Amino acid sequence: MTPAAKLVVYPPDENGWRRVRYDGVAIGVAHRPSDIRVFLAAAGMEDAEDADLTDPGFVEWRGGGPEAWEPSGKPGNGSGSV
Template sequence: MAIAPIIVHPPSPSGGRRVTVRGEILGLAHRDRDVVEFLRRAGIPDAEDLLDDPSWVKWRGGRAHHYEAA
């Protein structure tokens, strides 16, 4: 099974989730809109359609789309 290229890491103690693509850190997201913008800047079109596709995005720790402090 292939590993999803986009990882949304667990919420940090201060809030927000780190977003990486193939190991490269794109930024700290505080909402889905941030994730979509990071992916757009990385050249991934239609990113909003990918957020719930497990073959593209792996949500680690906590619930998907949840950004509050751990």
């Protein structure tokens, strides 16, 4: 059985914001991948700036990957950079 990812990024809401949980705790609502790194640093993660947001063992992207930041109901346009 694969261990659950420590970081979960939820689908974009109607404004394009994505709720973020780390180790089971809500840590913020992100509008871009760089927001997630800021939240991780504030949560005490060492080397948050170097976190691999594409590693499925670390992060579970729900409702689209790191490129999906469009409001719900619209396809991602690739505007978010990892």
